[in-house]
Amino acid sequence: MVVNERILLVEDDREIARIVCDFLRKAGYFVTWASTGKEGWEDFRQEEYDLVLVDLMLPEMDGFTLCKRIRLESEIPVLIISARNEQESLVHGLDIGADDYVTKPFRLEELQARISSHLRRYRRYLKKDQEENQTSYLDGLKIDFVKEAVYHYDEPLLLTAKEKDLLFLLAKNPFQTFSKAELFQHLWQQDDQNGNHTVTVHIKSLRTKLKDEMKSAKYIQTVWGVGYRFIGEPNP
Structure with missing residues (x-):
């Protein structure tokens, strides 16, 4: 089965990262691994991804901060994977924009099922969003977020x-x-x-x-x- 969707995995545990990467690549996904929050943010800014998997306890930039930054830039699915299973962390993660929270240890098959589910929803969102890629405001402003163009009374700014x-x-x-x-x-x-x-x-x-x-x-x-x-x- 050919999937070809791109996933960014931000995980500082090398062994967990290797296992998850191998499993998802065999399932047909392109996977990029970042070992720190800062590296994950740089990778996210440089490439296009369809979904991000984020650990919470990361060096240089914690997972909460990374999730918040990603959500300000994009609507792609963000899944937290963490050993922290307390209710407070779960609620905070969802509040700042994460779409799901998977507690370690987890079954790889369950992780893949959640990834597939969120990607299906995201594809439907993208189809709708492409039909409404321009937003017009009162007083003449128009923004095309896809083409990254801005107009004022139909004149490009x-x-x-x-x-x-x-x-x-x-x-x-x-x-x-x-x-x-x-x-x-x-x-x-x-x-x-x-x-x-x-x-x-x-x-x-x-x-x-x-x-x-x-x-x-x-x-x-x-x-x-x-x-x-x-x-x-x-x-x-």
Whole structure:
């Protein structure tokens, strides 16, 4: 049976990773293994995957943080595999966007069944999403998330790569408030306290191109003392 879907496995236990990789590859999946949370995040950003398997206790970046970052970028299925079976970890994992939680030790056949189930749902989601890949908002803004294009009253907007990343992150998570530190860490991949100024400059430039006045914001609203959020209202 040919499957050919791509799975990212983020697991620091070399023996578990080897067993899972061998089993899934024999089942027809392409599997990439990352041994740290940071390596997993870099792999996710560089390649296209259909599903991610994430351990919680990872070096460099824990599994909760990795799940949260992935969910901000993508709707692909994320399955947590962990030896931590306490209810608090399970609930927290699902709250931050994971689709399932598999407790170690697990049967490989059960893991494959869960993977197949989530991939079927994701394929249905993608089919629907491809039919609705553009979102039009009141006051002339249109975003094509698939082609990564932005229009204002049908005129293409020339945004820098970081301006586009900033707009897409906010627009994909409407009414969710992000602090400047969170935006800088997520988009610039750095933990730099001086990044607040960088974010402010890019927000100002983006607002100028969108003709979005801060005092009467239509798209990007400042939440004083906290950060920014996207408030664009989709066309009915």
